[in-house]
Amino acid sequence: MKTRDRILLPFTYDVDQMVAECKALELNQFEYYNVIPLRSPAHLVDSSLPFPPPADDFADGTWTDWLDTPELLKSPYILSIVNGFKEKIDVTLVRLLRLSAGAVVKEHTDPTLGLEIEKSVIRLTIPIIKHEKVDFYLNNRIVPMQPGECWYLRLTDPHKIENNSPIERINLTIDMRPNEWIKNIIAKSEVKVKEA
Template sequence: MTLKTSSLTTDRIKLPFYFNANKMFEEFNQLKPDGFEYYSVIPLRSPAHLVDPSLPFPPPADDYADGSWTDWLDTQELQNSPYLLSVVDEFRKHTKVTLVRLLRLAAGAEVQEHTDPTLGLEIDRSVIRLTIPITHNDQVNFYLNKTVVPMQPGECWYLKLTDPHAITNHSTTERVNMTIDMIPNDWIKNTIRDSQ
């Protein structure tokens, strides 16, 4: 059965996966650099030529949106993080996982409202991005269409990021999320649909 995008009735869906945020945070702490600007990224899965410079740069593509323009490899950071690797493996046993990152937002920082035009199921050639919060603070808010998404550590969410979204961190600690991008297939589409 193929997902009909019109069957989605909300811009945010909590999926039936739960991960150990404490283990994720322990491994994040081993990877994070000491100094960083307001926002930093630790790549865990990246285009193959960025992970292994001996590989050729991929040829130009007509459309980069769906992640099929290159091969993707685990970075050394992911290979050295057994629990984070198990989280990625949970999804790649079902579909092709492309970009995976740890996203770190400094205390007191904000991400201005924006849209990501290729991160929604309603787009023909798109990537599905799942978000797993690793840390939580009541003063950290992820806004989607001007309303807060009540994400908790270890939960896994599909968010319609083609819609306007923003993040505020009014706390005194950093906020850390993991994002996992994947090529849409019937398994993940139906998981999202059935989780509404």
């Protein structure tokens, strides 16, 4: 059975603390799209570590070890969010995704970011800074994400973003290898959506 393409999960986070930590990182100006890694392949965080051996399949993140970056370690509240998941599940890539005012991310799919894919990771999205004129489309329908909420989105489906606002948009994304804990949370949250 296929999971719904968008599910609001029962986690909420303090927007003011996340915004303050983003500002404390003294993020550089950028033109269009900017990624700040918060958890990355170990050899990219610590240059003394060797490159991982070649992998036949990079889909689920097992090809490398993952480490928190200095930017994450300087952000105690966001680190606590990530650590809350790490206690329950294997967290891989964590990033702040910034989209500049007036920018558009064209429609695309991410072939390994869905529960239905056998060997994959899933991505949870937590909006931090979002103006009312920022629209995230999934399967041509707007996902009504609000700052501080946590969403599972089936990103193997077509999606795009339009930032028609005067400010940048920042999301925290947390990738993880799905286990029974997160599958159960998604399934219970999906039932609540169907009952509403």
